[in-house]
Amino acid sequence: MTAPDLQEHLSIIERLKSSVQTSDFDQMFAVLTSELPKSKQFLLKMELKRLSQPCDFYIDLRGHVDGQVRPYEHQGKTHYMDEHAIEVFEQGIREYGRFTLGVYEDVMNTDNNYRVMHRKETEARIKKALDSDDTAGIEDELEAPSKHQARLVQFGSYINRSGERMNYSITVEIVLDNGKKYSAQTTDISVQGCKLKLARQVQLEAGTELGIFFRELEQEYTLDRSNPIRYQLVEASPLDQRSQQLRLKRLEQSNEQEQEFTSFIDRFIRGNKRRYKLNLDNALDAVIVKGYEQFFVPRTSSLHVFIAVHQGKSNPQCALTTENNRASFHYFQDEQQRSVLPQVLSAKRLKQLLQQPEGQRQTLLYCFTHAAKGKLYFYTATTTELLAEPALLTLFQGFGASKKSWKVFQLSFLTTSADFSQLHFQLPGSDTKAPASNTRLLDAYLSPLRFIVSMTDLTDDSSTSWYQQHSYDKSLIRQLNQFAHPKLNQLPFCEAVPVKYVNLRSEDRYLYKTTVECFNAKEEPQPEAFSRDFSPNGMQIETLLPVHLQRGDIVRLNLPDLQKISSKYSLKQLPYEVMAISKSGTIMNLKVLENDQGHAGKEFFQLLIQNNRSKLTVAEEQVKHPGLAPALRNMLIKAVDSFPFYLHRKGIRYEMKAIAQGGLPASLHQLLDQLPSLPEQINIEPLIKHNAVSLTFASQLKQMKRQDPPQCYELYLKVLPQPEGPPELNCHYDYEFNKEPDKHAFIQQLIEDKAAVFCYRIWLSRTGRPDSDFIAKELSYISQYAIHKAKLLEEELWSVVGVGELIDISEELLLRLGIPEAQRQQQRSLRLRLLSAQPTAGATAAI
The missing domain is CATH 2.40.10.220 (predicted glycosyltransferase like domains)
Known part of the structure; x- marks a missing residue:
């Protein structure tokens, strides 16, 4: 790139760069630079000769420009450039007569190059701050939210509207019960409510009743209104320092005039909605939420077991199975293919989990099996049970890990309700009918379901090797019999319910x-x-x-x-x-x-x-209870406590553009929520350091097919609280360490430094195509009024190529590495203190 001290002479360089190899170059150079000092003339000539030097570099703009990159052949070499770069390249070849350093630098500095764009934006911000002589502007820039933001999707948050809202702005008059009057502007209007912009700060509380005169409508349409239309304030939120937004809903239409106004507004919206545009926010949000839900649920790796309560007694009734978690369900089947989950998830263990504070209802379940005389015996123990006798902890782990059937599950106890089984989105408009309710048979099946136990298999070769290192007294092995489940003639039935969103087969069978x-x-x-x-x-x-x-x-x-x-x-x-x-x-x-x-x-x-x-x-799957899988799916998404994330592909670039949240925020939601972020976004800067998305995750997804099992990673998060402002978060992935002892030394050092250590297991899966039928109704509605928005939504969902699920396994990591109880307790206190420092914003309740 041309040196800064020669930038002012770029016009001379542009005039002469194509003439360096010609016979009249010296004469032209002398004429154009006659007024420059000899030192400048020398530097300019050296720069021109440098730019005209032949170049052997390969050009690869994949991931460096905002454009579709394709292979481009030139003299036996394959370069990778977008259309704009190809134009610059071909223009440079015509000017220089060959591939030179000047051509290479021009191609690498096109306007759509991310590096160039970032430099120009930075220079513009600095110039603006200097021109305004506003030093605070520079300080604000340092405190501004990171550009690494992702959309925050709240599972199950469908906002239903009984009527269509039209974007319409007119002047109205607000009349309070105390006689005070204010002028305001509508932003949208519907039969059942409206939004107003009030250009002054008036203290109003939610629930306040008020009246509105629609003066402009009364004049234009000769409405006879002697009394105002009655509304109730739902929410008042500031727009800026001088104005606020009021969300209002109609009160009961008790008289004839109110009903006449209702009929008028209904006709008015129907006749003008294509002119003034409908407010489609709720439909747009529903497509996003439903779209990301249908990517996540079929790829979850945790086995979600639904617990029914009958007459005060709890029992696992069914489990929602997917391609990723089906092996976990099969693991707990005996030699007769009967599920032993009712024994494993006993009432005693469930009660222990329920007694923990909400958000901390977790434990670890260690398992192995023993085959004898044609029968399969299960041995399981929770962390609480083993820590009651510390000698049994190392005995169970050391002996169990030596067996091929060794498994470690993390149990998470979640609450649910049959009321969540129907989370339908209803489009506004009188022609839209409410979805049919569950059948009586299905309602009877769902009504006892009160809890969900999420069972996450944490077993892998590296973690098992740590457990195998635990020494134990072989003479005490018989003491493990207390953790064996007896063989029963009759076991409560726990069935597998497969979840399926879209027929991923290309043809019927x-x-x-x-x-x-x-x-x-x-x-x-x-x-x-x-x-x-x-x-x-x-x-x-x-x-x-x-x-x-x-x-x-x-x-x-x-x-x-x-x-x-x-x-x-x-x-x-x-x-x-x-x-x-x-x-x-x-x-x-x-x-x-x-x-x-x-x-x-x-x-x-x-x-x-x-x-x-x-x-x-x-060939169709036989369903015992029609509608059971969708109902369980609806109950699950309202209770999920993991951290789902989505990877999108745009050209050759991979980006983390969406994060989801279920009923309870995960610890990572709470930590990231303390960082500066934009509205309805979440700051993901710590997660994408070290090029995790663009290099590691992208490389893995390119090798995977939809039906492949997920790839697992571990993420270690070092959190340091700050005296003022958000905590400092530093992420390290397991692949950054060459050997297992290096991880141990790293974790031990963090503990000794009094830093809070969070560990997360990541399951990364390749997605299939989106289920178009699942969101077809909403997309069709949006297309009627804003087809460009429908296309953007489709493009966003079709660009999803990977879905990840991230689960906090901090306690399991410390137990696995043999960290002493005193340090484990210290870490628990540090983590709880950080998570309670600032409540997560989460998502507001749907209205």
Whole structure:
């Protein structure tokens, strides 16, 4: 880049840069620089020769410019540039005659380069502050909210309106009961209420009743109004130092004049809503909330168990299962495939959790199993139970971690209600009907549900290795029998309820049973098998005996019975890829493996479906209680206490643009809420340090498919309270440490420095496409009045490529590393003090 002392002579450089290699360069240079001192002439000539030097650099603008980057070939080299950079590059080649340093610098300094944009913004702010001679302006700049902001999405916050609101501004007169009158302006108006801008600070309390004269409407439409329309103040909020906004709702329409005004406003809005535009805020918010909910719930890694209370007795009744947590549900099934969750989540343990303060109802559950004489025995113990006898803690952890069945779960106790089972959004307007209520059968099933226990599997190889290091007295192993669950003839039934938002299959599957001969890659015959269902691109088969295959293996199938009805296609040695296999090893999901010659099985099934569609039965999941999964999903999102976040892709850039919050804010919500942020935003600057999103998370997501299990990370947060202002937050991810002992030393040093240590486990999943049907009604409504806003919403949701769930495991980390009880207690006190320093803003209740 041209040195600052030559910036004033850029016009000369632009005139001469294309002539450096020509014979008349010296003559032109002498004419243009005759008035400059010799020293400047020398520097200018050196700069021109530098810019004309040939360049061998590769240009890669991926992630550096605001534009779509694509490959660009030049003289056998592939550069990555956006359209603007390509124009600058080609212009430079024409001027210099080849790829030079001048061309390279011009391309790297285009106006849409983030570095250039940031520099210009900084210079403009400094210039503005200096021009106004306002030193406070510079100080305010230092205290301004960080640019690293993300949208804060409040799960379950659907704001229903009984009528449409129209953006409409007219002058009205406010009359208080004490006779005082004020002039105000409407900002929007509906049959049931309005918003006003009052250009003076009047002390009004929520609930105050007042009257309004719509003077302009009375004059224009000859309304006979001798009495004002009665309203009640819902909220008064300041807009600036001189004005405030009043939110009002209509009081009961008790007389004929009130009802006439209601009819007039209704007709007025219907006739003018396309002219003055409707207020679509509630519909826009509903699309955002519903859209992000449907990304999160199917990808949650925690197993959410719903607890029913019958006549004072609690019992796990069902669990909401997803692709990510299904393994946790299966873990707690015995040799008869019965769930032992009613034993594991006993009434005694649930009572202990309920007695803890709200927001602290958590514990750790350590588990392992023992197989003997064809039976599976479960051993489980909570932190509270083991700490009652400290010797048992190391014994249980050390012995249990030596077994392959070792698991560590974090239990979080949440409250819920069947009243949350219906969280429908109702569009405003008289043509919109309220959604149907639950059936009596479903209501009877949901009504006893009072609590949710969120079970999060924290087990991984690195953490297990720490538990395995605990020494214990082998002679005391028999004492672990007190934590064994006895075998019972009858167990309360706890069912798995799979959640499903969108059919992620590209095609329907059809139920059909036919003989299948299966061979592995070595052409060895597999156990006798038959099909369960098929589609043109895949098949599910079941074998009578377990097979020793795994995902990714190639098998070849013969379909002897189907071959009898087809002479056109050869249904022998058809190649398929194993996509999934059941825990029992007997059920396999297969995908067609095509080659250049196509696939005879795919062509056969396409023709079979086409000619027999009316005779075939579509494979659909059998539901015992219709509507149960959506109802449980609604109850869950109102109780979630984790920290969901979303990664968006724009071109080649990955960004964390949205954070969600359920019924209770997580500790990270509360910490980040203490940092400066914009309205309805949350400051995420500590989380994205060290290029976590643009490098680590983005690289991981590029390698993942939607059906892949989540990738796990750990985040260590050092928090230092400050005498004034928000605390200092410093984040470190586990991949920044080369060895496990380095992590231990780092955590130990933080504890010795009296800093508060928060540890979070992150589960990062690849998302599928958004469920368009789930938000189609709202998008259609918005498109009628603001199609550009509907398109922006669709673009935002379609750009989501990853969803993460972050859960506080601070206590588990300290126990895992063997931190002494005194230091653990000190850390608990520090964390609680920080979290209670400033209440989280959260989200206001829906009205």
